[in-house]
Amino acid sequence: GAVVSQHPSWVICKSGTSVKIECRSLDFQATTMFWYRQFPKQSLMLMATSNEGSKATYEQGVEKDKFLINHASLTLSTLTVTSAHPEDSSFYICSAREPPIAAGGLQYFGPGTRLTVT
Amino acid sequence: GEDVEQSLFLSVREGDSSVINCTYTDSSSTYLYWYKQEPGAGLQLLTYIFSNMDMKQDQRLTVLLNKKDKHLSLRIADTQTGDSAIYFCAERVLMTTDSWGKFQFGAGTQVVVTP
Numbered sequence: 001g002a003v004v005s006q007h008p009s010w011v012i013c014k015s016g017t018s019v020k021i022e023c024r025s026l027d028f029q030a031t032t033m034f035w036y037r038q039f040p041k042q043s044l045m046l047m048a049t050s051n052e053g054s055k056a057t058y059e060q061g062v063e064k065d066k067f068l069i070n071h072a073s074l075t076l077s078t079l080t081v082t083s084a085h086p087e088d089s090s091f092y093i094c095s096a097r098e099p100p101i102a103a104g105g106l107q108y109f110g111p112g113t114r115l116t117v118t
Numbered sequence: 119g120e121d122v123e124q125s126l127f128l129s130v131r132e133g134d135s136s137v138i139n140c141t142y143t144d145s146s147s148t149y150l151y152w153y154k155q156e157p158g159a160g161l162q163l164l165t166y167i168f169s170n171m172d173m174k175q176d177q178r179l180t181v182l183l184n185k186k187d188k189h190l191s192l193r194i195a196d197t198q199t200g201d202s203a204i205y206f207c208a209e210r211v212l213m214t215t216d217s218w219g220k221f222q223f224g225a226g227t228q229v230v231v232t233p
């Protein structure tokens with residue numbers, strides 16, 4: 001299957017600072033990428049849908065000024081957690097969608113980024 | 119309530135078959151998926167089934183879909199210790215704002231394989 005990478009895999013930052021997480025589709029062009037958040041022993045919660053070259057669409061309850069998403073190219077989307085607080089500590093997973101003409105447009109997930117805010 | 123429901127835990131002995139069940143509510147689902155998540159890792163796509171199919175088999179994995187009852191199951195034959203993980207059921211739901219649709223995930227079933 002297709003490969004989606006995330007960087008970093010693990011980050012610790014101090015409260016009040018910002019941290020950027022990168023998501024890349026390595027062997028396909030992804031016009032749409034998704035950002036999810038996962039709390040321990042829970043399912044994935046969709047935060048936002050990112051379309052290349054346009055503004056991200058945020059799910060209800062997700063602060064767009066706190067979670068900045070940029071999808072500048074067909075292979076890269078970034079999530080920046082601004083002014084991070086301990087409650088932002090979580091596992092963040094990105095996902096990229098293959099173009100619909102290929103394999104029914106499957107959605108592949110990155111390995112996740114563990115964010116710990118101290 | 120949850121749009122996609124799964125039992126939270128399954129214990130199975132090595133070599134036996136595992137069956138993980140999932141129910142969903144949205145009749146506009148087009149594709150249904152099974153993902154595997156190992157500790158500290160992202161989601162790995164295991165298999166998927168189109169909503170007009172009843173069954174799909176892929177090596178040790180068999181997916182059964184009962185569209186009338188909105189019930190999806192994943193059977194793992196000859197379960198191995200490496201199959202211990204959390205398994206997520208997901209449906210792709212059509213949206214008016216997005217022709218491709220949006221994923222709805224279940225809470226995940228933790229499968230523990232004992233020797």
